[in-house]
Amino acid sequence: MSRTYLVTGAASGIGQATAERLRSQGDRVIGADLHDADIQVDLSTAAGREELIARAGELSGGSLDGVAAIAGLAAPIAATVAVNYFGAIGTLVGARPLLATSPAPRAVAVSSISSLQPADTALVELMLAGDEAGALALAEVLAAGADAHQIYASSKQALSRWLRRTAASADWAGAGIALNGVGPGVVITPMTRDLMATPESVAALLEMVPMPLNGPVEPEKVADLLCWLLGEGNSHVTGQIVFIDGGYDALTRSDTVW
Numbered sequence: 417m418s419r420t421y422l423v424t425g426a427a428s429g430i431g432q433a434t435a436e437r438l439r440s441q442g443d444r445v446i447g448a449d450l451h452d453a454d455i456q457v458d459l460s461t462a463a464g465r466e467e468l469i470a471r472a473g474e475l476s477g478g479s480l481d482g483v484a485a486i487a488g489l490a491a492p493i494a495a496t497v498a499v500n501y502f503g504a505i506g507t508l509v510g511a512r513p514l515l516a517t518s519p520a521p522r523a524v525a526v527s528s529i530s531s532l533q534p535a536d537t538a539l540v541e542l543m544l545a546g547d548e549a550g551a552l553a554l555a556e557v558l559a560a561g562a563d564a565h566q567i568y569a570s571s572k573q574a575l576s577r578w579l580r581r582t583a584a585s586a587d588w589a590g591a592g593i594a595l596n597g598v599g600p601g602v603v604i605t606p607m608t609r610d611l612m613a614t615p616e617s618v619a620a621l622l623e624m625v626p627m628p629l630n631g632p633v634e635p636e637k638v639a640d641l642l643c644w645l646l647g648e649g650n651s652h653v654t655g656q657i658v659f660i661d662g663g664y665d666a667l668t669r670s671d672t673v674w
């Protein structure tokens with residue numbers, strides 16, 4: 417039976433590929449993004465997140481079968497914290513009541529292998545505490561210094577940890593809602609276009625982020641995984657960050673996690 421999904425970041429890259437795949441299998445997609453989407457909102461703001469949920473409620477008739485929080489930024493700026501963490505959590509938590517009416521509700525977010533890389537502990541803790549003003553103020557300071565690149569890694573570490581903390585709770589697993597993340601390595605999208613402009617820059621990138629199985633991945637492959645996690649067939653996978661990284665996690669963390 418056709419299902420109804422809310423997909424953020426639907427105008428580009430992984431979000432666009434996910435929306436296209438869901439539509440091609442006969443499902444209905446309500447796309448959200450800054451532009452070129454059914455719901456055009458800025459998820460870096462509280463007002464944008466509120467509008468997202470209000471419009472998703474209207475367009476879906478009050479019920480969603482799945483939510484995919486995919487919108488994100490990679491720039492070393494404070495807005496990355498606002499979109500990647502608070503935007504994603506706002507999407508998932510805001511949509512939860514709409515999901516609760518589905519017979520097979522599923523939610524996913526896109527984290528990253530960057531969640532495993534050096535991050536700013538204080539920034540991660542402010543995000544996990546829900547202190548958006550504090551997190552943005554600290555991110556502004558970091559953005560002006562040598563550790564600005566840690567802003568992205570911090571946003572994704574906090575997102576993955578929130579997913580793990582939340583998935584098995586009464587509001588989610590207890591309400592029958594599967595909640596997972598995926599952790600891609602390098603994905604070939606507009607986000608990485610500049611980093612992958614020449615064979616030399618691709619080689620330099622893969623030295624930093626080795627992906628021994630087949631190298632950088634197409635967004636359609638990430639969409640396949642997201643769609644499985646979002647589908648009715650996923651009755652028991654929850655609280656997982658599924659890495660789709662050509663082996664980066666296995667190579668770098670080896671058997672320190674299992």
Ligand SMILES: NC(=O)c1ccc[n+]([C@@H]2O[C@H](COP(=O)([O-])OP(=O)(O)OC[C@H]3O[C@@H](n4cnc5c(N)ncnc54)[C@H](O)[C@@H]3O)[C@@H](O)[C@H]2O)c1
Nearest residue numbers: 425428429430450458459460487488528600602603605607
């Ligand atoms: N490309 C990669 O290598 C890679 C790797 C790991 C994780 N990711 C994550 O995957 C997700 C999708 O990235 P992508 O590679 O498809 O990038 P992309 O730039 O192609 O797409 C991101 C989309 O998010 C939207 N967006 C950005 N800020 C927004 C805002 N304030 N409000 C609403 N929408 C906003 C953009 O308009 C864009 O359409 C992101 O969360 C990113 O961090 C990407």
